[in-house]
Amino acid sequence: MLSLKGKDILHGNQFSKREIEEIMKAAAYLEKEMKRKDSLNLLKGKILATLFFEPSTRTRLSFETAMQRLGGGVISMASPESSSAAKGETVADTARTVSQYADVIVIRHPRIGSAKEAADAAPIPVINAGDGAGQHPTQALLDIFTIRRELGSLKNLAVSMVGDLKNGRTVHALVELLSLFQARLYFVSPLELRMPEAITFSLKQKGIEIEETEDLPKAASKSDLIYMTRIQKERFEDLSGYERVKGHYVIDENFIAGLKNKIIIMHPLPRVDEISQKVDDYPGAAYFRQVRNGVYVRMALLAMLLGKRV
């Protein structure tokens, strides 16, 4: 068994295939345990601190749920405006301070690299829950867990990633994990929201097959999975840029009716208008199952970072 004890979770590229397997195994085990019991005592007496400098529903609540289901406690910064960040405290100082109270920190912040700054300053494990348009590694892990669950395997995958590939931190992290499984990738986006070149370059260096296109139906016809993303409005400097690209790709009942192949649809959520609610009953619509899987994967991570055998 590999040990993640004491480690930080900062970037999708930090994991080996074996580590991913271990995390998936632990998550599946915890899922099974949770079907038998409401909560476990694995992290009794441990405290998780959640520091969210950007909005969140799922990530913060699922980490808090995960910690409480494991018997641990949670402290939370109510909002950036009511914390000392509003007085100009650095992320590093906040993290160093919070590490005097907690055993593990989960941080989300609008600036790329901020989670790493927190990790460098804090002597306890720090988990990046999204650093601006950078990375979101725990989302990628729960995505991988979901893909395997939905499709049965991670072998010979063809994946269409759709939407705001420039600013979407979930896809930036997920491609790192998928590259370990040699997935074929279709990057479907408007021209101005293409996947950053540094990422496509490094994927190509690893021998990953990539096709960049604006044509969603064509990419979908060759894919096992569509990973839809929201246009990240908050990353646009001016609103007119956002207005130009919003609503570019929409999955609705007509799109589903036109599918020739069986396909899974995932989305990190929140959705705005890119997946119609009418698609929610389509059996391949996996986005709410993805949400539930997030709790088990985050339980596994918390337990492993704090040195528990699962």
Ligand code: ASP
């Ligand atoms: N919830 C995800 C994130 O925080 C996806 C999104 O916001 O579009 O990155």
